[in-house]
Amino acid sequence: MLKDFNIMxxxxxxxxxxxxxxxxIIVNSNTLxxxxxWAGKGTIDVHQRGLNGPLISAITITSNFSTHTGFPVGAVVGIVIASYDFSPINxxxxxxxxxVYKGVLADGKMIAIKQLSSKSKQGNREFVNEIGLISALQHPNLVKLHGCCIEGKELLLIYEYMENNSLARALFGRELSRLNLDWPTRKRICLGIARGLAYLHEESRLKIVHRDIKATNILLDKDLNAKISDFGLAKLDEDENTHINTRIAGTV
Structure with a gap:
């Protein structure tokens, strides 16, 4: 769309x-x-590590298109929020x-909505960290981030809905919420967690250390497949020793 664009x-x-x-602008599957x-211009010298050249720090998009259903985008969002309203029941x-609340999109898809406190520096940091890291990752054993919302005082992260909640709830929750997990299922869950970690440490282009792996942060879908969640404390590790981290983080 823009040739030889110079942001500076x-x-x-x-x-x-x-x-x-x-x-x-064409938008397919709700994704823009x-x-x-790089336009092939600028320095060819190798500088010391740091910021070299203009930096785009954020991109925000305001749309004025209509969906294929004929509803304006604002109306669709309004329908979802009006019918949801963060009820304690959900x-x-x-x-x-x-x-974290259960919600429904206009197309009927179930979602999980994490509501972060905008007054908390930790909440703001987790919000930015999750968007920056998990949005760049795609793996069957990582929870998928559908999107986010920053409006007024609201900080929302929208995830795929996991029918069987967390591994902690399945193992240690109230008697009615516990799941009878046989040993083959437990083994499959452990292997799923390991595959997710192997992807983060070795296979992803971004080498990431989660730093807070625990049963609460392992979610289970309807088929009891394990997915790693909560990347608020995760760290992008650009060193060769991606598994070694001496700083204390996460849960005691």
Missing amino acids: EKAGGVGKGITMNFTN EISLY KIGERWFGP
Whole structure:
């Protein structure tokens, strides 16, 4: 869409926002893909590690299109929120920095919504960390992040819904919520966790240390497949020793 775009010239300074309008943008499967390509200009010298050149710190999008159902986007969001409204009945858990609720999208898809406190620095840090890390990761044993919302005082993270809640609840929860997990199922859950960690440590282009693996942060889908969640304390490790971390973090 923009050839030879120079963000430094366009912004005219550091920390300034740029608003641009685009038309005829195609969105497939609720996903808008933004690709940034290096134009082959600039330095060819190898500098010491640091920031070299202009940096895009954030991108926000305001749309004015309609969905294929004929409802304006704002109306669809309004329907979902109005029918949901964070009712205590739909609360499915309490995490470190806020409650988690069960919700339904306009297309009927079940979702889990984590509500973070905007007043908490830890909540803000977890919000940014989750978006920056888990949104870049795709693996069957990692919980999928569908999206997020920043509006007013609301900080929301939207995840795929996991029918069987957490491994902690399945093993140690109230008697009615516990699951009878036989040994083959337990082995499959352990292997799923291991595959997720192997992906984070070895297979992903981004080498990530979760730093808070525990039964509460392992979620189970309807088929009792294990998925790692809660990347609020995760760390991007660019060193060669991706498994070694001497800083204390996570749960005692």
